[in-house]
Amino acid sequence: MKIGDIFVVGAESGKVIGASSIDDLFVDVPEAARLDGPIRDLPNHASEMAVERHMTALSRQNMTAGDGPFFLGCGAYKHHVPASVDHLIQRGEFLTAYTPYQPEIAQGTLQMLFEFQTQVARLLGTDVANASMYDGSTACWEAIGMARRITKRGKAILSSGLHPHYVSVAKTMAKYTGDVLDTAAPTLEAGTDLDRLIATIDDETSCVVVQYPDILGRTADLRPLADAAHAKKALLIAVVTEPVALGAIRSPGEMDADIVVGEGQSLGVGLQFGGPYVGLMGCKDKYIRQMPGRFCGQTVDADGRRGFVLTLSTREQHIRREKATSNICTNSGLCALAFSVHMTLLGEAGLRRLAEVNHAGAVAAADRLAQVPGVRLVNDSFFNEFTLDLGQEARPIVRALADKGILAGVSLGRLYPGEDALANGLVVAVTETTTPEDVDALATALGEVLA
Template sequence: MNFRYLPMTKQDKKEMLKTIGVESAEELFSDIPAKIRYKGELQLPLPADETSLLKEMQTLSSNNVNVKELPSFLGAGVYEHYTPAIVDHVIRRSEFYTAYTPYQPEISQGELQAIFEFQTMICELTGMDIANSSMYDGPTALAESALLAAGQSKMKRKKIVVSEAVHPESLHVLETYVSGPGLTVERVPVQKGKTDLSALEKAVDENTAGVIVQYPNFLGSLEDLKTIAEKTHDNNALFIVSSNPLSLGALTPPGEFGADIVVGDAQPFGIPIQMGGPHCGYFATTRKFMRKVPGRLVGQTQDEDGKRGFVLTLQAREQHIRRDKATSNICSNQALNALAAAVAMSALGKKGVRKMAMQNLQNAHYLKMSLKRAGITIIDDQPVFNEFVIKLPGAVREYNKKLFEKDIIGGFDLSEVYENREGQMLVCVTELRTKKEMDHLVKELEVLV
């Protein structure tokens, strides 16, 4: 394979084999018993030159549907939002694009300050005291919150109560995480689009470490955080809220309702859909749990000359202290995506974030009212942020195929994650959807129904 885009030449290969004292690459596998070693040739296409390879990849890429070309009403945890042009410009700067953990503050002040600003803005949105320097994604942050809740009770409390209106994928991640330390997850059912409060009250007891709800929840509805917080704290458990950070530009922050931990995904701010990831989780909590926060914290300090500076602080991860004393084994953070979110929030500003959030509210209300007038049934019609559920007389997947033929990306088929929601579509509408696009969806669904 004598192609220049491949990093290893035939000469490189020859020299490496000579250095380690073998005649061929096959000899490296000689210790593997012959009876289990594959001896044939893999049926792969012949290697291509750079020009041919680029053409092939571009052909494959053109098969993907781009939300920039078709209006999308698909949300369910990953959203298409406006991204200020400056975001891409900043994160492509080499000093940020290739940066890893800023262990050496004397040469990493730019990145450390950017992460510090990210933490600060997350605190302002959530109404919490502190936030970490980001996590892998929202579901990971949610699972870590459950471990903190159990850990602060010194693992005496083993139960995590969680609403079934939390994102299904987050629930799966949570259940995987808690299986290690032997915690149990008790799910609370949904009633009329929101967490069943009577069932929640029965589930929360003296063995409950934490209660987890989502706001807005996976079905788009707004949970009664005040009541849930009271029921949770009456049993001395921690109240954990998973929240879309953009929604907090318009909604009352969970911190004002008494949340102990607020988590979520910063994807709505400056991070593309990019086929579901990578994205950027956030984790915010009260000062009381400062030393139990997973991941990293960037703190503000002064150097010997009295100048403002930034450093990693309160590091209680297993890399720095004894494993049995560590708060988490999280060893990285989504620094580049956290930077993108910080730049996006800074570019929008407080007024811009609120305006963007209000546009989501208004567009969702307009589309919901338009669908109702067209005879489409709204499931559990109540206040929402930018998602709501509609009922269709048939399989959602079939409606989505027909909508796609009309150049529309339809909503999420809830029957994929709930057995009892056949024919129900979760419709998402953000600030990017125009009146013309929403009217087009209504017209096509009206014809199909």
């Protein structure tokens, strides 16, 4: 059989899926990223022990989050995860990321997801929350799709402060749904773009999407934006990439956001080279039937004993595809469990204290770094993440600091290639794992590199 034969559907050779060769299946991958042959300088075979030794040597070239002062953030944060979290999630009763197909038999899993929903709803300030999404970026897109179903409109206005990776995911999906996305890049200013968003809302708008705190770490009162959106019968979607912030600042639900989504990695889930993570989603009660994924509920059995059920499941595996709200096929169950265990260990008082420590450390770091000659603090409000204007391109500065053993932050030039107005920006994150010595090391090294 030739490779081309795999494209034949059925017995008739003329019925194909529309691809003349296997290369046609990869046309969306940029040509520069495609291989034109075997990987060069890689042996055709090696022993398992040789491969293990080689890969270990390669891994030692990495600088991990625990190897030195660490200030990276922008949607993935280094927090202390108690050892008990990892211990509990590895118990045999829990150690699966998959979803139960006979859910009512898996009472422990359902109870955990029920508690997870309760915690997320209280954290986001929403009436209800679902039983986990993939991650923050895809949850953001699911919210936009949800707004389209509710409003019967197809125009979404995205804040310039929304994480560019979230914007990229939304653009990718919108190509297939026809949604129109109104986007913009941020500016190195203290203020957010809420006034622009309010002025842009019209009768065709399905939703306004705003990150809180935003990609530069800025915070703002969302109530005027919610009022403006609702006046045009549009929805307000708030995106939270740092859930620890909600231990200190008002939740989006309290400011009348209709749908709140976010990334739950900060609680219970390590950085893990970018995943797997866990998406969060909550909304007002009246929109629950348009939520994607699953919703676990509490009930009693025939004998009056407390039990848990899969109350709502609108994903395509459980109902007819044309009726599904989403094609989510599994969930981030293990990461959701880690989130829930960490939240339970903290409790409300512990989360608020953790948030206070994060904010205090960030304030001290911002004050210290703003004293470095040539550095300007962009923010006048922030939680544990803020933006510095270095007065020159940030990317080579970040590389030079990495050579000194300091992971200084995320350069905006990396997030927004081609946006020259943002090239000097550096986003710095400070958590409870950051010590005063780390901040002093960054300030000293930054001064040396900028000199």
